[in-house]
Amino acid sequence: MTWNPLVAISLIAAAVIPSFLFSLVATAIVRANARKWGLVDEPNERKVHVTPTPLGGGIGIWAGLVTTLALAQLTVGLVGSIEFSEGSLPPMIASLVEMAQAHFDGFLHQSLKLWALVAGASILMILGLIDDRIGLSWRIRLAMQMAVAAVFVIGFDWKLSFYVNIVWLQYVVSILWIVAMINSFNMLDNMDGLSAGVATIAASIMAAVLLIAPDPSTAGPQLFTAGFLLVLTGSMLGFLWHNRPPAKIFMGDAGSYLIGFCIAIMTIIATFAGYDDNSRHAVLAPLCILAVPLFDLITVLGIRIREGRSPFQPDKSHVSHRLVELGFTKTQAVLTIYLMTATCGFGAVLLHRVDWIGAVVVMLMVFCVLALIGVIESTARRSRKDP
Numbered sequence: 001m002t003w004n005p006l007v008a009i010s011l012i013a014a015a016v017i018p019s020f021l022f023s024l025v026a027t028a029i030v031r032a033n034a035r036k037w038g039l040v041d042e043p044n045e046r047k048v049h050v051t052p053t054p055l056g057g058g059i060g061i062w063a064g065l066v067t068t069l070a071l072a073q074l075t076v077g078l079v080g081s082i083e084f085s086e087g088s089l090p091p092m093i094a095s096l097v098e099m100a101q102a103h104f105d106g107f108l109h110q111s112l113k114l115w116a117l118v119a120g121a122s123i124l125m126i127l128g129l130i131d132d133r134i135g136l137s138w139r140i141r142l143a144m145q146m147a148v149a150a151v152f153v154i155g156f157d158w159k160l161s162f163y164v165n166i167v168w169l170q171y172v173v174s175i176l177w178i179v180a181m182i183n184s185f186n187m188l189d190n191m192d193g194l195s196a197g198v199a200t201i202a203a204s205i206m207a208a209v210l211l212i213a214p215d216p217s218t219a220g221p222q223l224f225t226a227g228f229l230l231v232l233t234g235s236m237l238g239f240l241w242h243n244r245p246p247a248k249i250f251m252g253d254a255g256s257y258l259i260g261f262c263i264a265i266m267t268i269i270a271t272f273a274g275y276d277d278n279s280r281h282a283v284l285a286p287l288c289i290l291a292v293p294l295f296d297l298i299t300v301l302g303i304r305i306r307e308g309r310s311p312f313q314p315d316k317s318h319v320s321h322r323l324v325e326l327g328f329t330k331t332q333a334v335l336t337i338y339l340m341t342a343t344c345g346f347g348a349v350l351l352h353r354v355d356w357i358g359a360v361v362v363m364l365m366v367f368c369v370l371a372l373i374g375v376i377e378s379t380a381r382r383s384r385k386d387p
Contacts, residue, residue: 187300
């Protein structure tokens with residue numbers, strides 16, 4: 001199979017459109033039944049919404065993801081065993097059939113990995129749903145997140161590759177990375193369209209990197225990880241249709257846990273650079289793509305600790321809240337964070353094409369974007385305090 005723009009467009013359409021539609025419908029069903037199921041987010045002093053709003057949008061994202069993946073496996077299984085005569089199918093359909101047949105054995109080989117990942121994501125989605133419904137202690141949530149992460153990192157040997165051959169350190173860093181991503185997207189879920197929007201931008205840019213940058217071992221696109229991320233992107237877009245301001249439903253912890261876990265695992269099992277090539281710096285791509293969620297997590301924890309409060313105590317110290325305090329509207333704050341995410345993420349697309357000097361420039365660009373927000377915040381806050 002020749003990788004070309006038609007094949008790429010066909011893959012994107014086949015992954016995004018069905019997952020978008022499934023998620024769109026599933027989220028609408030959850031919206032209609034949320035109050036009956038006890039999934040309603042009541043306003044309080046640490047939240048920005050002022051009317052009770054349905055929760056459970058994570059169920060819609062999960063439904064879009066799982067249904068599309070199941071349909072994809074069924075379709076690949078059927079298409080892989082059927083012979084089609086040349087010219088009997090439209091070009092876009094023919095390219096998908098050719099792709100399915102060319103990668104039939106590889107797809108079957110990846111099936112265990114795929115459904116194990118879905119199972120882990122489902123467990124965390126259910127954990128988040130329970131928390132949305134009845135509330136759980138942060139200790140229980142953190143312990144469950146670490147347990148699920150440890151099962152995949154140690155049990156499946158899915159660990160981050162950062163050229164340090166100390167296995168226990170790779171395991172520890174990988175577990176902490178997964179837990180950090182889960183909680184980063186959970187913390188970002190504080191304004192309409194924010195967390196899911198940032199996750200959509202991050203997932204789509206990461207998918208682009210994996211399709212554009214050749215896999216060092218096969219010299220071809222990484223279809224498994226890119227395809228999964230595209231399906232996740234479509235599922236989040238279906239939810240965002242309902243979550244755009246003014247939001248009709250929130251995704252809740254069920255959605256943020258699911259999204260954070262899936263994106264974290266994709267950064268681990270994807271290959272961004274080989275051990276023996278000249279682009280090892282491409283392993284920094286996930287840090288560029290996920291710089292904004294990490295920036296929010298680190299600054300929020302720093303503010304809470306500096307003020308002598310528990311790092312796990314919810315508040316309004318997130319980047320979005322800080323921008324609103326400076327005079328941004330909620331929509332402007334969300335769009336600003338979208339632009340930050342896209343600007344930092346686009347740097348990841350360049351990493352495999354530049355040398356180490358170019359990589360340093362890309363990372364400095366990401367740092368400058370985040371530092372600029374920090375400077376604006378501190379300067380505006382100081383000017384407000386002056387009489």
